[in-house]
Amino acid sequence: MQQAILISKDQIDILSEHAKKASPNESCAILFGKIEKDHYMVKDVFLTMNIENSPVNFTISNDELIKGYQEAEKRKLDVVGIFHSHPDSEAYPSVTDQKFMEINPVPWVIFSNKSEQFRAYIFESKVEPFDLHVE
Numbered sequence: 001m002q003q004a005i006l007i008s009k010d011q012i013d014i015l016s017e018h019a020k021k022a023s024p025n026e027s028c029a030i031l032f033g034k035i036e037k038d039h040y041m042v043k044d045v046f047l048t049m050n051i052e053n054s055p056v057n058f059t060i061s062n063d064e065l066i067k068g069y070q071e072a073e074k075r076k077l078d079v080v081g082i083f084h085s086h087p088d089s090e091a092y093p094s095v096t097d098q099k100f101m102e103i104n105p106v107p108w109v110i111f112s113n114k115s116e117q118f119r120a121y122i123f124e125s126k127v128e129p130f131d132l133h134v135e
């Protein structure tokens with residue numbers, strides 16, 4: 001059972017930069033990597049557009065989702081996480097996020113532009129905090 005998601009400082013910097021550029025709207029990305037026995041290992045981030053252009057919601061277009069999954073497959077990587085940012089609130093999943101987390105039970109990484117903090121969550125019968133290790 002995976003207990004944590006491991007991500008590099010460089011990847012964290014790419015994601016926070018992406019979030020700052022998208023502000024005041026939410027930003028989003030797909031995290032590619034390997035599902036190991038006891039953790040998820042992020043190998044690359046696939047930056048996507050938030051087609052909702054919204055400060056409180058995000059949607060990745062079907063085209064980009066397909067492109068993302070094809071790219072992952074080509075590189076023999078798995079989708080190990082979903083990233084999005086909260087420009088004006090804490091890094092805690094909204095009611096909408098929780099609904100989508102149940103459908104996508106991979107780690108969800110949320111960045112708060114407000115507090116500049118990253119947090120991870122996962123759906124395991126309910127939404128739970130998940131260990132995010134930056135290395």
Ligand SMILES: [Zn+2]
Nearest residue numbers: 084093094097
């Ligand atoms: Zn959210």
